[in-house]
Amino acid sequence: MVRCTEPLSSSTVHWREESLMLPVQYLHKSSRSRRRGSSFAVLTLSTLAAALSAAAHAQQVGEAKADTEQAKAKQADAKVLEAVVITGTNIRSSNLLSSAPITEVGKEVFEGTGSISIESTLSRIPSITSGLSASSNNTSTGGDAANVGVATVSLRNLGSARTLVLVNGRRWVSGVSANTGYGVDLNSIPAPMIKRVDILTGGQSAIYGSDAIAGVVNIITKTNFNGLELNALASNSADGGAGKKRFDLTYGRNFDGGNAWISVGMSKQMELRSSQRPFSSNALGFADTNNDGILDAMVVRNESAYGDRSALFFGKLKIFGDGSTFNTSQPLLDSHFNRLGTTDWYNQFNHRYLVAPYQPSYIASGLTVNVDEKSKVEFEMNYTKATSSVALEAAPASAVADAFRVAQGGTTGIDVATSPYFAGSSAGAQLLAAMGPNTSLDRVQTYRRMVELGDRTVSNKRETFRTAASFTHDFSDSLSWKSSAVYGTTSELQTNTGDFSIPNFRNALTIEADGKGGYRCASAQARIEGCVPVNPFGTTDSLVGKAGITGISPAAAKYLAIPTGQTGEISQVVVNSVVSGQLPFSISADPVSFAAGVEHRREQAKETPDAFRQQGLSRDLKVSEISGAFSVNEVFGEVEAPITKWLSLSAAARIGHYSTVGTNITHRYGFNAPVLDVLRLRGSWSPRSVRAPNINDLFSNGVTNTAPANTDVCNGVTASSTGNIAVNCRSVPAIANRIATLGSFTLVSSEPNNTRLLLAGSPTLSAEAANTKTLGGVLTPMRGLSLSVDYYDIAIKNGITRLTPDLLVKNCYSAAPNSFDSTCGGILVRDANDGPILNLRSPLINAASIKTQGVDFEVGYVGHGLNVGVFANYLNRYDVVDASGTSTASAGRPLYPKWRITTNASYNVTDQLNLFAQARWRSETKSFLTANNYSDELNNMKAVTYVDLRANYKATESLSFYVGSNNVFNVQPAINVRDPAIGTNTEPGAYDVIGRQYFVGMKFKM
Known part of the structure; x- marks a missing residue:
């Protein structure tokens, strides 16, 4: 760009660091x-x-x-x-x-x-x-x-x-x-x-x-x-x-x-x-109102975004901790994004920024x-x-998945039939009616948000x-x-702020009677460190609830909360x-x-x-x-x-x-x-x-995201499925046991959406x-x-x-069975009990x-x-x-x-x-x-x-x-x-x- 100090009609141009361009x-x-x-x-x-x-x-x-x-x-x-x-x-x-x-x-x-x-x-x-x-x-x-x-x-x-x-x-x-x-x-x-x-x-x-x-x-x-x-x-x-x-x-x-x-x-x-703009005030989903296979209307998105109340899911049973029914509807939205119905799904967008x-x-x-x-x-x-x-929004928490890490082989040790968290409660009775002879809480999805710790902030x-x-x-x-x-x-x-300690959460859920009609943390060491029992299940009519433990008290919140950064x-x-x-x-x-x-x-x-x-x-x-x-x-x-x-x-x-x-x-x-x-x-x-x-490409140890639902190539494998992928899938004990019990390895409920994907760098890049x-x-x-x-x-x-997660897993499981490594070179970890992929590391290439x-x-x-x-x-x-x-x-x-x-x-x-x-x-x-x-x-x-x-x-x-x-x-x-x-x-x-x-x-x- 050329700049001059004289009008365009001038025949003499004096150049300096200002203003105008000439053709x-x-x-x-x-x-x-x-x-x-x-x-x-x-x-x-x-x-x-x-x-x-x-x-x-x-x-x-x-x-x-x-x-x-x-x-x-x-x-x-x-x-x-x-x-x-x-x-x-x-x-x-x-x-x-x-x-x-x-x-x-x-x-x-x-x-x-x-x-x-x-x-x-x-x-x-x-x-x-x-x-x-x-x-x-x-x-x-x-x-x-x-x-x-x-x-x-x-x-x-x-x-x-x-x-x-x-x-x-x-x-x-x-x-x-x-x-x-x-x-x-x-x-x-x-x-x-x-x-x-x-x-x-x-x-x-x-x-x-x-x-x-x-x-x-x-x-x-x-x-x-x-x-x-x-x-x-x-x-x-x-x-x-x-x-x-x-x-x-x-x-x-x-x-x-x-x-x-x-x-x-x-x-x-x-x-x-x-929440200050209509188009972003609700998490949006989309519905087929004409039953013709075409999504043609906006709805409030149906997601596992559980909210202020504790929710318990087992199969088709979806209830709150007090035993009331969970409304899973997806209300339609009008052209101005106003709800035309109600739902108990939690609206995360009320807490987020545009x-x-x-x-x-x-x-x-x-x-x-x-x-x-x-x-x-x-x-x-x-x-x-x-x-x-x-x-x-406040951090989500699951006693089963987070505190006790059942998916990685842990156990809650909680029996719905006898635990003071559920004994005598309406929620416990409904769960027992649906669960059959195996009444372990390990089988139940337990959800709540840690609202007592406040919103997560950075x-x-x-x-x-x-x-x-x-x-x-x-x-x-x-x-x-x-x-x-x-x-x-x-x-x-x-x-x-707003995060919490998993070990402390586990301590606060592992309780015993205190001999005075109440309950305390079972670990004496944890009590010395300030442990206070919590009731994330919201069972107010259970033994724990009647003892006055109905959620997370200020003292318990102080024990759970941790500063991160x-x-x-x-x-x-x-x-x-x-x-x-x-x-x-x-x-x-x-x-x-x-x-x-x-x-x-x-x-x-x-x-x-x-x-x-x-x-x-x-x-x-x-x-x-x-x-x-x-x-x-x-x-x-x-x-x-x-x-x-x-x-x-x-x-x-x-x-x-x-x-x-x-x-x-x-x-x-x-x-x-x-x-x-x-x-x-x-x-x-x-x-x-x-x-x-650059440095991120070469040396990043990774940021964790959630992998797509189609990541696990073993999903759907049966005892009669053929090919290297099927053979290698059945060589994993948890998958083989599930096929023997249920007839197939078919992911259900939230299993396909719970794979954590670690996006990492690689020092071998060119x-x-x-x-x-x-x-x-x-x-x-x-x-x-x-x-x-x-x-x-x-x-x-x-x-x-980087390879897409499904292709990364497919390439690994397509190997000849005699050379197959179930960890795919250390980048894949499966649930030791039920078999879904828990963690997958995806390096740059x-x-x-x-x-x-x-x-x-x-x-x-x-x-x-x-x-x-x-x-x-x-x-x-x-x-x-x-x-x-x-x-x-x-x-x-x-x-x-x-x-x-x-x-x-x-x-x-x-x-x-x-x-x-x-x-x-x-x-x-x-x-x-x-x-x-x-x-x-x-x-x-x-x-x-x-x-x-x-x-x-x-x-x-x-x-x-x-x-x-x-x-x-x-x-x-x-x-x-x-x-x-x-x-x-x-x-x-x-x-x-x-x-x-x-x-x-x-x-x-x-």
């Missing part, structure tokens, strides 16, 4: 012209206000910075030195044009939408989707809870681990929990510091190294402050909740030969509960010193502290510190050298040195430019959960410690060769040696062809871009490789107007993935391939006080071939719409009043693209348009005010029937879950 044909008319990597005039709305006041502002800056012609000359030299830093290349040149398209987002776009988050603004760009966000990362108190408050983005839907985020062209340390993933936390980068964001898509590993398969997001921050700037913002939603606040203050001064500045600020995202709260605060500073006319030193320092929290405090320094020296007009060093670290402290630290060191300039020969009239350099990078991480979860002694999911590190040394080079006045060719290569995956080579080629004054063609090809496995292509052109038919079209094609091979193709369109117009930019993406295909060889097409699903279009418009009504508008449109999508049993009305997710408006009034030269509204027409999200984010019923990465919002703000500069 491509004007680039060839100035010896000082430059490009920031964008090969065409991307006309973002953000540039208009600055453009209209550029000339006056330039004069003010000039008067403040220079009193003599000599000072002005030094300042001009410094500007030239800064101007040649280009996103997408290490070559420093005054007229280099990128062979790949770059979209630029200016700071005014962030201000125009009242944003406090970089992620929420960038995800409006058609090539970007959100990864983690306040609306999608709010569903867990397990290992994933470490990421509450983290925000990431994904280019081309290829994931945050394949999207390289830079700040001022340099790497930023990961902020995602090392045990769960990898990605830069955009909430750790102060939004008020943004000057612009350059988005360069396609394989860029030859330029920037690993992780740039999808492309690069380069965040350029403000520098060279001179004076004081104060900003304030407040926002709220029309329907309540999800309010925002922001305040920041920046002060800087120019001095002889440099500039120094410091900035402080804080922002706050307030919570929005799921938007999780977080509060970042920061301090940042910078220093630039022009050592002499040819040398410059720069320093950056950033420190961000962010707090965040999330809450879920509180995170995350601190990010980063410092960077660089030295630049110009040996001559055609040769320069730049070296830089970056150190970054992210540390986290997590504290959780974890600490973690991620660090990164990057050192590089680059020589750039012009070679002493040329092919055409223009010189051949080059860059060559070396880089060293080291990343390491450690994460330590509390002892309870590490040992599996808590109700919450087991979380393991992680520790690992890797380093890479690289050499790289680029060359840009003008062949003729209408063609320039470029090439880049990088060789890196990793301590983990060995040597990897990447290379990239490009061309620029200004075939006419109004038409320029461009293209790039990267036959090999790489993503080396690097992913991608072949990427772009081809397009830029047309500038008239002054102020530019149009561009770019086709892209990205193919990833050797992708890091290199097996997937991804193919995505599409076209980007951009249109920009500047003139007559109007600035319009249109950004569009057409997704032709997005196909993933998983480890089993199954290909899945995703183009047309919620996160992969066929079309996304964002239109920005800014208009100066007067010198004081500016109007800003943004419209975002995404085409209709489907939850399922293949045959399914949902009606079209439920499966189809309609196209949506969001409109955002802002008015800015400049009261004085120093003071301006603005007011605006996002989602002006209060468009509600579509329901996603396939895989909604928990607590939302929709896809928050695609749809706005807040509704209409209002914001006001002010800016003061002096």
Whole structure:
């Protein structure tokens, strides 16, 4: 993007770090012209206000910075030195044009939408989707809870681990929990510091190294402050909740030969509960009301989400502890999501978040010193502290499954016929009537929520510190050298509430008569430690109930409750040195430019959960410690060769040696062809871009989830079933005994849904490789107007993935019987009594391939006080071939719409009043693209348009005010029937879950 300080009608262009873009044909008319990597005039709305006041502002800056012609000359030299830093290349040149398209987002776009988050603004760009966000990362108190408050983005839907985020062209340390993933936390980068964001898509590993398969997001921050700037913002939603606040203050001064500045600020995202919006106030299920096999109506989901009352299930018998009937109906919902009936199933969504709260605060500073006319030193320092929290419903508990772990071979020792928990009770009598001669509680499913311990909460405090320094020296007009060093670290402290000790729960259930008409814990040691009996069965008319033990007393809750949490630290060191300039020969009239350099990078991480979860002694999911590190040394080079006045060719290569995956080579080629004054063609090809496995990929000990119900391939095996799978299944004693007793090994009730899946890394992984292509052109038919079209094609091979649980088990059980291992190499554990799979470990492997193709369109117009930019993406295909060889097409699903279009418009009504508008449109999508049993009305997710408006009034030269509204027409999200984010019923990465919002703000500069 080209910026100038003169009106477009001026024949002389003076280049500086402000405001406006010129169409491509004007680039060839100035010896000082430059490009920031964008090969065409991307006309973002953000540039208009600055453009209209550029000339006056330039004069003010000039008067403040220079009193003599000599000072002005030094300042001009410094500007030239800064101007040649280009996103997408290490070559420093005054007229280099990128062979790949770059979209630029200016700071005014962030201000125009009242944003406090970089992620929420960038995800409006058609090539970007959100990864983690306040609306999608709010569903867990397990290992994933470490990421509450983290925000990431994904280019081309290829994931945050394949999207390289830079700040001022340099790497930023990961902020995602090392045990769960990898990605830069955009909430750790102060939004008020943004000057612009350059988005360069396609394989860029030859330029920037690993992780740039999808492309690069380069965040350029403000520098060279001179004076004081104060900003304030407040926002709220029309329907309540999800309010925002922001305040920041920046002060800087120019001095002889440099500039120094410091900035402080804080922002706050307030919570929005799921219960505060109709579409998310109930957990949704779907029903077939016409009995035609088609799900056509929304209902309250029927799930084993037992609630405040104790529930006892045995076969078809479902009762509460007091003996009353459990209402298992699924009430229909009307079009406004109101219940049309009652149910005793527990509504988890009453306790969940649509938007999780977080509060970042920061301090940042910078220093630039022009050592002499040819040398410059720069320093950056950033420190961000962010707090965040999330809450879920009270922890579920089962005396049989949790306290006594019957599934793993334990026993309750409780007989329903004689136990004081059930003797004489209504619930006990009903159970005995249904159970037959075997009256062990081991056969009963016992459910309740530990409401006495309160909701489960997670509180995170995350601190990010980063410092960077660089030295630049110009040996001559055609040769320069730049070296830089970056150190970054992210540390986290997590504290959780609402969990309980499994051993203590077991002690509190193992009771005896106290000789005084009551009961006590049977273990004398447990009594010394504070053990108090509990009655999780709710049998108020039993012997225990009549003794006054009807639930969990405050003393018992104190004994059961345990604090959980974890600490973690991620660090990164990057050192590089680059020589750039012009070679002493040329092919055409223009010189051949080059860059060559070396880089060293080291990343390491450690994460330590509390002892309870590490040992599996808590109700919450087991979380393991992680520790690992890797380093890479690289050499790289680029060359840009003008062949003729209408063609320039470029090439880049990088060789890196990793301590983990060995040597990897990447290379990239490009061309620029200004075939006419109004038409320029461009293209790039990267036959090999790489993503080396990160610390999470290599060293993660795993996060536990629930495996799909179809995981166990032994389900349905009988004594007469044939084949290796059947033979191997029957070799497991628990399965053989069940077949002998019941005739088949058929999973019943909740058995197929109780397999815990441990998602782990693998130290044997190799690097992913991608072949990427772009081809397009830029047309500038008239002054102020530019149009561009770019086709892209990205193919990833050797992708890091994992086998689906059912395929993992199938591969193991398909082995020849004489070589079969029932533990599958130690990754599978079965119930010793009844045979279902209890635990399954799924390591990462290199097996997937991804193919995505599409076209980007951009249109920009500047003139007559109007600035319009249109950004569009057409997704032709997005196909993933998983480890089993199954290909899945995703183009047309919620996160992969066929079309996304964002239109920005800014208009100066007067010198004081500016109007800003943004419209975002995404085409209709489907939850399922293949045959399914949902009606079209439920499966189809309609196209949506969001409109955002802002008015800015400049009261004085120093003071301006603005007011605006996002989602002006209060468009509600579509329901996603396939895989909604928990607590939302929709896809928050695609749809706005807040509704209409209002914001006001002010800016003061002096």
